[in-house]
Amino acid sequence: MTTAPTITSIKDAIEFAREQGAIMADLKFMDFLGTWQHLTIPTHRLDEELFEDGLGFDGSSLRAWQPIHASDMQLRPDPTSARMDPFCREPTVSFICNVFDPITGQPYSRDPRYIAQKAENYLKTTGIADTAYFGPEAEFFIFDDIRYSTATQHSFYKVDSVEGAWNTGRDEGPNLGYKPALKGGYFPVAPNDSLHDLRTEMSLVLEQCGVEVDVHHHEVATGGQSEIGIRFNSLVRMADDLQWFKYVIKNVARRHNKTVTFMPKPLHGDNGSGMHTHMSLWKGNQPLFAGEGYAGMSELGLQFIAGILHHARALTALTNPTTNSFKRLVPGYEAPIRLAYSSRNRSAAVRIPTYASSPKARRMEFRTPDASANGYLAFAAMLMAGLDGIEKQMDPGAPLDKDIYNLPPEELARVPSAPANLEEAMVALAEDHEFLLRGDVFTEDAVEAWISYKMEKEIQPSHLHPTPLEFAMYFDV
Incomplete structure (x- = not known):
């Protein structure tokens, strides 16, 4: 049962903290x-002035935000x-904040939450819909140990899990087996699934925090x-x-001396972690994606899909924003x-989804x-593309209800990647x-700052650092 309070005003929030x-x-x-x-501040500082006028911090100490000569935020x-x-x-009562410029009193153009709020407002101004619903499925790994280091003369990483297929021969005093093989984790019962109780605890804490x-x-x-999976x-x-x-997943894991990563591809040779994201538009109480078209979709829903596909290559800069992301793709x-x-093809x-026939x-x-x-940023960008x-009135073209990986080369070449x-x-x-x-x-400034940071701070360094794999392949040239 979720325990998210119903709070609509500053007075409600202060009273909730007191109660x-x-x-x-x-x-x-x-x-x-x-x-x-x-x-963090003492709750005696919670008053209307704090909510209306805010609290200062140094914006120059955070990545891709303010320069030092204009650091006050x-x-x-x-x-x-x-x-x-x-x-x-x-x-401790927790609040999510928006970021403002203290000089102008205006919301900060690079505040991701403000960008998302503007996307919701833009949707309403179009008259197309009132609400965009999102349901992400964020996969993750639970490890027992993680070590990594990069320096001038060395670079390595090593992860470990008591469930790891690589540990079938380890002396664990005793080793009881029950270690899912590569691609073998979906989804046998315990004892192969040793993490059931931990995930249950994570789920219960999520619901305590109002996440269903x-x-x-x-x-x-x-x-x-x-x-x-959490509710849309x-x-x-x-x-x-x-x-x-x-936040909950990582901290519950830490309670049990385990660690969680949402890194897309931490293991070579096995499946990576995605965040399949479900989307729909509603106007009032009416679902706008239900219709008589392909897979029960409306024309508007298919046009939304067309927008996602048309802008997908640009979207990946925000939906898959790490160098590691492309080791999963x-x-x-x-x-x-x-x-x-496609209606059922998971390689598209x-x-x-065709699990349920209800228009909702x-x-x-x-x-x-x-x-x-x-x-x-990712959800806002997906909405804007759709x-x-x-x-x-884009046309998504014909669906691809085939095994994409087994298409003939000449047919595969016609499918964008x-x-x-x-x-x-x-x-x-x-x-x-x-778009x-x-x-x-999004502002031009925000887009440029995103590209600049990723190119200079992530992509260029990844080009410059030797990797352990390169030593394995090339040391004895």
Whole structure:
């Protein structure tokens, strides 16, 4: 049972903190690249002035934000986001904040939550729909040990899991077996699934935080790959929920001396972790994607799909924003790299789920994203791409109801593909982002800052560092 309070005002938020006995207030906010940041104050500082005028912080110390000569920024808590933090030793109420410029008093153009809020507002101005619902399926690995280091003269990583297929021969005093093989984790019962109780605890804590859980299970890969499905929500609220999701999953794991990663491809030779994202548009109480077309979709729903596919290469710069993301997007691992759509084909980038026949369940699923994405930016960009498809009445073409990986080469060549690496994705975004600028949802400044940071701080260093694999292949040349 979820325990999310119903809070509509500053007064409600302050009263909630008092009723819960909170003595501290944690102010959380999303940085540009997708990491939750926070600072904490005593609850005696919670008053209307704090919510309306905010609290200052140094914006130059955060990646891709302010220069040092213009570093002052301001946090303003959203009173409706109040939750009790389940991990603090002392009773602590938590608020999600928006970021403002203290000089102009205006929202900050690179605040991801503000961008997501603008996307929701833009949707309403189009008259197409009132609400966009999102349901991400963020997969993750639960490991028992992780070590890595990169220096001038060395580079290595090593992960370990008691479930790892590589540990069948390890002396564990005793080794009891029950280790899922490569691609063998979907989804046998215990004792092969040794993480059931841990995922249940994660699910219960999520519900305590107001995030409704649909299902949890082991995923395909060995080494502790898991999934906890959470109920869909509107765009901004879903991005908020996704941050609570990651926070809860990681901290519950830490309680048990385990660690969680949402890194898309931490294991070579096995499935990576995606974030298949379900989307639908509603107007009032009417689902707009249900109709008489292919797979029960409406013409508007198919146009939305067309927009996603048309802009998919640019979208990957935001939905798959790491160099590691493109080690998942390769053939052979259910990786949705071909930019096509289908009703049941999991190798296509867009799938139309057919589990239920109810019009309310009609939706599309974009399978390319992964959970390294900043949810606020990724969901906003996906909505803008789909709306562009509707506004321009795009045609998605014929569905591809075939095994894409077994298509003849000449037929496969006609199916567009996702970028092969992060650099290609950034080039695609640089060439195709006008659709993001509609309604000032994304600004040119925000897009340029994203591309610049990724190129300079992530892509270029990845080109310069030797890797252990290169030593294995080339040391004895």
